Amino acid sequence: MTTIDIDHTSRWFGNVVAVNDVTMRIGPGVTGLLGPNGAGKSTLINMMGGFLAPSTGTVTLDGAPIWRNEQVYRQIGVVPEREAMYDFLTGREFVVANAELHGLDDAAAQRALATVEMEYAQDRKIATYSKGMRQRVKMASALVHEPSVLLLDEPFNGMDPRQRMQLMDLLRRMGDEGRTVLFSSHILEEVEQLASHIEVVVAGRHAASGDFRKIRRLMTDRPHRYLVRSSDDRALAAALIADPSTAGIEVDLKEGALRIQAVDFGRFTELLPQVARAHGIRLLTVSPSDESLESVFSYLVAA
Structure with a gap:
């Protein structure tokens, strides 16, 4: 051995x-x-x-x-x-x-x-x-x-x-x-x-x-950041910000999108489509914006 x-x-x-x-x-x-x-x-x-x-x-x-x-x-x-x-x-x-x-x-x-x-x-x-x-x-x-x-x-x-x-x-x-x-x-x-x-x-x-x-x-437990585009970004942000799974939401006017920080990955992935459906909002783009390895390992070092 x-x-x-x-x-x-x-x-x-x-x-x-x-x-x-x-x-x-x-x-x-x-x-x-x-x-x-x-x-x-x-x-x-x-x-x-x-x-x-x-x-x-x-x-x-x-x-x-x-x-x-x-x-x-x-x-x-x-x-x-x-x-x-x-x-x-x-x-x-x-x-x-x-x-x-x-x-x-x-x-x-x-x-x-x-x-x-x-x-x-x-x-x-x-x-x-x-x-x-x-x-x-x-x-x-x-x-x-x-x-x-x-x-x-x-x-x-x-x-x-x-x-x-x-x-x-x-x-x-x-x-x-x-x-x-x-x-x-x-x-x-x-x-x-x-x-x-x-x-x-x-x-x-x-x-x-x-x-x-x-x-x-x-x-997976680390905070996740998402870039989200929808048919009504402000209404979506207002509906999501009250939930504890999100730690912060920024309206990016230049990108025409929301930048969302999710602290409860599992709950957020279920919540987002439910909120959009309940408010009649179409989701156009949902993509992670910080999935580089550098961000992953930085989190591990700080953990």
């Missing part, structure tokens, strides 16, 4: 603090590392993969330091987000090169290419690959030695829906086999579909940890 432990770990670059006193444990199964762009996810993965040294604290694999420990690479596979690759090689040559670094033969490379369903393009130059194909050949390279730990940085970027489903199925299987799989994402839906456990980072800090459904409920 392979486990990565991050203990009071920080990493800074000059005056910029990328990771700030983070403690978390990544164990067998699929874990989602979730956070907005720039939150420190890539820095954490680079420290877990042995590419960066912690400025303070420790990052260990089953108790052994990862930084400058060649032995851990027998257990770890890394799929980085960055696009830099050897474009003059074919996909097969790229994966074979990594197999040889592990003392393995061409058969291991062929198995890895088959696992990610890239056999059909293995003899094409990487320079001709789409972003999704590049992601899959990087995945094959990371899997060539059958690692017990797989670290993926934004692995679904550039993939079409079919490729995304194939990769999700593969990661689920690996998690079910007892491997330790960590993938980063800034997209809630990707994490919800795949990860049973979630770690949330915001601005370099560890904001939340645990079962995805519990954290999702935390997010």
